[in-house]
Amino acid sequence: MSQLVKKSFSLNGHRTSIALENAFWARLQKMAGERTLASIIVKFDTERDQNQSLASTLRLAVLKHLEAELASCGATKHDAS
Template sequence: MSDLVKRSVSLSGHRTSIALEPEFWAVLEEMAGLRSLASLIGEIDARRPPERPLASALRVAVLAYARRAG
């Protein structure tokens, strides 16, 4: 996989940076569809267990999406 790409998003009024591989960002953008990427990330953030890091939760969401599509 490629190097990590950092992006900043606002979650609950706070800016946070997330570092993921470009391949994960591409699928997250596909998952977001017509809504904003920040909205999708906020939804995943709200559902994740507090002990799971956000980047990990995003990767797991991408995996679940890919499994449903395949």
């Protein structure tokens, strides 16, 4: 079973810890690209529904990102046929 890994960040002037599986941390880092991991966390934090936890928001952002990648691959594969 995958274990949660906690990381701490400063969001809007206060420290917070977020617990996610390593696979999510790795994908978020990839999504951040040249930016820092903290910057992408702040971005999703400011855009999220305040009724949803930040961890859930981040997991859903990764899912949405992967779905977009898959759709892009599917379109490219289809166009090449």
